[in-house]
Amino acid sequence: MTEERGETKRDxxxxxxxxxxADIGFHWKRGTDPAEGQNRLDRLADELAYLSDRDLGRLFECMRTKGQGAARNLWPAHATFIAFAQEAEGRxxxxxxxxxxxxxxxxxxDALEGDRLVAEFWFWQRYHCxxxxxxxxxxxxxxxAEIRDRVMRIRDKLRREVQIDEVDRRYLARVERDEAAALALVKHEAAA
Structure with missing residues (x-):
């Protein structure tokens, strides 16, 4: 991968x-301090480092038409990048x-006690609020309720040694993975 070449996430x-x-003409508004412009781009690069190579390519295709100013060639606002990045791949x-x-x-x-931990985790992943x-x-x-019902049916089939399809197998794995991630966040506070 890129780390073998010594490339950082920011790079x-x-x-x-x-x-x-920048190669297609994006630049800062006249009078912008070059160091300030570079700091903004560095901050943006750090915040977008979670995106895959594929999604960074998709974001490029999207952002190339989002330039600001009369000539549409000024760097878009930080928030514009973040909004489109979120659509490409949720952070x-x-x-x-x-x-x-x-x-x-x-x-x-409360979410754990109410048996809605995974549903709240998925809500957060989608809406970030x-x-x-x-x-x-x-x-x-x-x-x-949908998650509980579907997981119960899948586990019942597994218990009875009934074959389940790949879609159900992936769903159960996703629920278990996300439940463990959310539970780790809940327990982090309990340990603190």
């Missing part, structure tokens, strides 16, 4: 996204301490 984002955008919760701390709070313990409104809580409750 990889530069190579696959930022340099190609892992473990890389967002502010979001992950939700699970380390009383809310995480807590389910605090009534309709969001209902959505999480409904999803939690």
């Amino acid at each position: 990889r984002v530069r190579r696959l996204l930022l340099t190609p955008l 892992p919760l473990a890389e967002m301490p502010g979001l992950a701390s939700w699970f380390a709070s009383r809310a995480g313990r 807590p389910p605090v409104r009534d309709h969001q809580r209902r959505l999480v409750e409904t999803k939690a």
Whole structure:
């Protein structure tokens, strides 16, 4: 991989996204301090380092038409990059301490006790916000019930040694993986 060549994550984002955008003409507004512009791009590269090479390529294709200014060739706002990156590939919760701390709070313990931990974890992965409104809580409750029902049916088949299809096998693996990740966040607070 790129690490063998000594390429950092930041360098990889530069190579696959930022340099190609600069090569087609993206630049900072006249009067922008070059050091400040470089700091902004470095911060952006660090924040987008979680993206795969493929998704960085997709983000390049998307962002090439999002230039600001009359000529549409000024660097887009940081938030614009982040929004489109999120659509390409959601940032892992473990890389967002502010979001992950939700699970380390009383809310995480409540989700665990209410048997909706995975549903809340998936809600966070998708929306990057807590389910605090009534309709969001209902959505999480409904999803939690669906998860419990499907997992119960899959495990029942496994217990009876009935063959399950690959879709169900992957679903169960995803639930178990995400439950372990969310549980680790909840237990992190309990240990602190």
